[in-house]
Amino acid sequence: MVAVVFDGRLSHRFIAANMGFDGGVLIAVLTIHLMESAYDDGGPMVASMGFLLGATAFSTINLRLAQNEARHRNRCGECVEQPSEAEHEGSGLAIAVGAALDGIPESLVIGLSL
Numbered sequence: 752m753v754a755v756v757f758d759g760r761l762s763h764r765f766i767a768a769n770m771g772f773d774g775g776v777l778i779a780v781l782t783i784h785l786m787e788s789a790y791d792d793g794g795p796m797v798a799s800m801g802f803l804l805g806a807t808a809f810s811t812i813n814l815r816l817a818q819n820e821a822r823h824r825n826r827c828g829e830c831v832e833q834p835s836e837a838e839h840e841g842s843g844l845a846i847a848v849g850a851a852l853d854g855i856p857e858s859l860v861i862g863l864s865l
Contacts, residue, residue: 816848
């Protein structure tokens, strides 16, 4: 019998690598599934334009947030403390924009698929 002892502490590097890989796999699976549906329902031109428009919107908004007040919005707690809205104006905006970028397209896809 082998006993494994885990003290409940994982390095931030391990957590970041694991979350990055898991998020990438999830995005890849969803993208393939959604692009297949878009291609079947709308054709190659509509599917490609929707994909490019979504990628452009996400990248543009992410770049604008990074250039402005939300530079360190995704840093770990040990590396850089997350500023509050009172301490650093714009940190709450990054969360609100992220929720909108995630929630609105997801809700549209769920609604249209019904």
